[in-house]
Amino acid sequence: MANLFVANPQALKTEGERVVNQSVEFNKNVEKLYETVEQLTSSGYVSPAAAAIAADIKSYRGDLNIMTAIIKDYGNYLLYAGDAVVKNEQRIIDEIK
Numbered sequence: 001m002a003n004l005f006v007a008n009p010q011a012l013k014t015e016g017e018r019v020v021n022q023s024v025e026f027n028k029n030v031e032k033l034y035e036t037v038e039q040l041t042s043s044g045y046v047s048p049a050a051a052a053i054a055a056d057i058k059s060y061r062g063d064l065n066i067m068t069a070i071i072k073d074y075g076n077y078l079l080y081a082g083d084a085v086v087k088n089e090q091r092i093i094d095e096i097k
Contacts, residue, residue: 009082009089016078023072030064033057 034057040046041054 007081007085009085012078012082012085016075016080016082019075019078020072021075023068023075026071027068030061030068034061 037054037057041051046054
């Protein structure tokens, strides 16, 4: 017996919106982190150890931006998948008529 493909387009869209929103929140937290690091290191008194830690933290910014983009892309994929299921179902219905 063939496997049955079952997709819930509304669930896909809901989850996609949730994941996209999480990417926005993740990005806001990344921005807050780097604003804090910048504030802490822009004062007149910064120890060499603090400067080294700040530089190390700053070195991960590109990775965090990539993570933000991947999270958002996955959310958009879920939204696209939900739309694709609806369009496919509508195409099948139209062909039956």
